[in-house]
Amino acid sequence: MTTTPALTTSSGDLPSSIPAATRAWFLEQRPTGQPTTSDFAIREVPLADLEDGQILVVNEFLSVDPYMRGRMSAKKSYIDPYEVGAAMDGPAVGRVLASRADGFRAGDHVFHGLGWREHAVLDAAAVFKVDPTLAPLSTYLGVLGVTGVTAYIGIERFAEISDGETVYVSGAAGAVGSVAGQIAKLKGAGRVIGSAGSDEKVAQLVEQFGFDAAFNYKTRPIAEQLAEAAPEGIDVFFDNVGGEALEAAIGALNIHARVVLSGMVSQYNDEPVTGPRNLWNLSVTRSKLVTFMVTEELDLQPRFLEEAAGWLATGELRSQETTVEGFENTLDAYFAMMRGENTGKMIVRL
Incomplete structure (x- = not known):
């Protein structure tokens, strides 16, 4: 063990020396x-x-x-x-x-x-x-760190949600997705849909995080379940997964929809990827596909911390x-x- 003259201590359980x-x-x-x-x-x-x-x-x-x-x-x-x-x-x-x-x-x-x-x-x-x-x-x-601010930036700056719009979030039970869905609701979305990988997570999305609907992507094709949850299509897709989820969402886009690419977890281990094979539908619907880097958007961080702290205090953000x-x-x-x-x-x- 070594010590340093600059060491400061307090009355708590802090050691008087530091490890080598x-x-x-x-x-x-x-x-x-x-x-x-x-x-x-x-x-x-x-x-x-x-x-x-x-x-x-x-x-x-x-x-x-x-x-x-x-x-x-x-x-x-x-x-x-x-x-x-x-x-x-x-x-x-x-x-x-x-x-x-x-x-x-x-x-x-x-x-x-x-x-x-x-x-x-x-x-x-x-x-x-x-x-x-x-x-x-x-x-x-x-929720107050990188994952929370990622969700906030994606929704606040790039999703451009208008009151009453339908938002679909993939990987919705994860750290970013669970916050993105809630913020979308707080920012005016009329209906928020999430997909997750177990029935337990699906229940949590609705009962704990306030999603309007959710489904287990492992039980049936995503496109089929998304069509049931959003029969009139979706206006915003917040994607954490890529692959089949992205293809299904592109097929469900309304006119002038927005696709916000936050992550591509389905491809991180270089697995074979399904889709998207329907990119043309972005043109058909005149939709926008955007991605972003959190470190380039941190001008929003002070506003995020202020809003998120308030939402946590009132229970609006869980x-x-x-x-x-x-x-x-x-x-x-x-x-x-x-x-x-x-x-x-x-x-x-x-």
Whole structure:
């Protein structure tokens, strides 16, 4: 154990010294198709001494997300891939153990991007404080975090919902989809429909998240069930899945509809893809298909936080998390999330 003169302490249970090393998940090799446990390993790594402007954080909650599958591959994407033989990273919330940065002291809670490890040395400019008295810390990785703002941006900026319109959300029981459907309703949608992968999730969409209708995409063709749920067609499709769901939605578009591509989880493991084979219908209906990158739209984040905090306080916006306990189980949480076994945000609690 080593200590640093810059260490700050409080009257709580913070230690008076800091560890010299921590554990982190490493990418051992690039997965082919669906990742397996042999592609990853936990290793101990040294922690650098704090420099001016840096803080040491002990992580308390880690996020696992679909986009991470793309980072495991070498192909070009909107974010740099993980390096083979190097520690992985991702969103996390933790508590400051030591600080050599103005404005941060031991005991503060922060959101940052060095998850998949137990401790992290960070530049203070790369983190922001979160308030555990306003909302549980885990929500800053979910409904108040990247997934929540993703849903908000997609609906508020790109869905362009008019009062009374019909919205269909695929992957609707997931972290982004469950929030997108609720925000669509709050922004004036007349009818919100969701698809999910189990009867239990379908019931939760209607009973907990306030969707007007939902169906299990595994039981019958999506196009058939969507036609029953939206016999007059759909005006907005918020897509987290791609493949069959996207093809079905394109076939159900009304005139001047909008398709918002948020994710393509059906393709993240390079599986064979069904459709869409009907792109011409975008032209027939004069519909718009858009995609976006959250980091390019963060001018909406302050408004999102203000509105979302208000909706949470009144109960108009509900969130649910699936929590896996223990750092050693981070990879299991990721696998379960990719299999669709979570409802709402998948969180790892350390």
